[in-house]
Amino acid sequence: MVKMKDQICLQFFQIMIISIFVILIVFTAGVQIEAEIIQLATTTSTDDSGLLEEILPIFQEETGYQVDVIAVGTGQALEIGRRGDVDVLLVHAPELEKEFVDNGYGTARHHIMYNDFVMVGPENDPAGLGKENELIEALHRMYQFGSRGEATFASRGDESGTHVKEEEMWEAAGLEVERENWYLSLGQGMGDTLITANEIQAYTLTDRGTFLAMQDNLTNLTLLFEGDKKLINPYGIIPVNPEMHSHINILGAEALVEFFRSDDVQDKIGEFGKNNYGQPLFFPDAD
Template identity: 50%
Template sequence: MKRITGILVIVWLLIALCGIFKISPAIGADKNIILATTTSTQDSGLLDVLIPVFEKKTGYFVKTISVGSGQAMAMGQKGEADVLLVHSPDAEKKLVADGYGVNRWLVMHNDFIVVGPPADPAKVKGMKDTVEVFKKIASTKNLFMSRGDNSGTHAKEKAIWKVAGVNYEREKWYQQTGLGMGQTLNVASEKNAYTLADRGTYLALKKRLGLDILAEGDAVLLNIYHVIEVNPAKFSKVNAGGAKAFADFMVSKESQGIIKTFGIDKFGSPLFFPDAGKQVEELGR
């Protein structure tokens, strides 16, 4: 009995010790980059393709923290991230104006879509103007699921409600999940609700959802991604070299080429459109 216990304990200790040595990476701190980004870039699988290419090329190690755009920018504002890849343009401009971010570059775009139950009780299908679609959902009091998590998608949704002049606070037909896009789509599908989604996540989940695309193609629905370096002048611990290398990589020909074809094999159409070097005003034309 004693011997067996002893052996087991020793084996466990050995495994644990090996673990400690193996776990601590032999990479210097200046080779680590913290990338704060949105769930959509990770959930779509795009970063799983791009980051290994970047790491191989530059020798940096990227720690991808995927959260909502709001939280990602909050991390940048505290100097807890080195570089951001986000899709909430108005908040981004403010971040740069306040001096927390520098070198904001356009990387890519895709679009948002309004999805809802195939029966479409609010009769919004085929309407071109997204603001009108939102107004109609509100006036017919059909259930609408909001992300409610300060993500880029949530920011876009709030902006559209604002233009529509609809006050949704405390309305019974307006509910917030506080979850990521995938989870919110699942909830909307279960509850026969309308919601605003990014096309990439919707396409990835489509086969298990009872939701159809009901409105798309409006210029308001553009979903634009920028890369921003966190200002090293404000935070001494920020890895400025690594951040710049990553930003440069995201707008490089190589990564733009990967973005262009990503998703075609799986979904039949690309999930993102590369836009490096373009102006925001040119998009969606």
């Protein structure tokens, strides 16, 4: 029996060693030198709008770079930027972006476009947000009707750019909503939050682009409040600093920045969405 045990041990290790070799061979064969790739981390809402799908193919054709889009939450996008896992970021959280650049993780933040946030809610509008012209007034109304149990608010609750914006809004209105039982913190992306609001007849804050793109599937929701200056949502593009991570494709990242800032692409950004929604989803603002 002892001999058999040894034999099996030996066999086992032989198989293990062979396995490891196979793994190494197959894996290294799979690794190609792909200098032409640029990895772009962006937020799910940007990706869901369809803008990148429309304009990145032009960049790929013009420059030969291939752009891999990784759509994650804002916090995650900034974190993978800090770790050097991507070459360039396209996000919309000005405060966090400034911090990112100030701490040396990004070379510079370039403005390329903005869109805006809007408040959407159930068609019958129980809180009457549609009657308000002032954001602060509208929020007070939301609070008042929420406390009476007549309205619900669905919050992203995921520390995304949109959620941070929403928190700033409540703070500007001097309202403490976190613990209210009509205030639902979902911890979900924009699409999921809109779908939830649509199902439970709740109000929510959304970027205009995602709402317009999904409107056909949100039959219970309607746009109720828009146009306040506080609801502007600026997008920045930031190349990751190659001094922090030497393998960063800084030439590619900078080519992409230049591309987004070019007159041609700025025009295209301003046109995007007009055909489908009768209004643009983004407004170009490269300086």
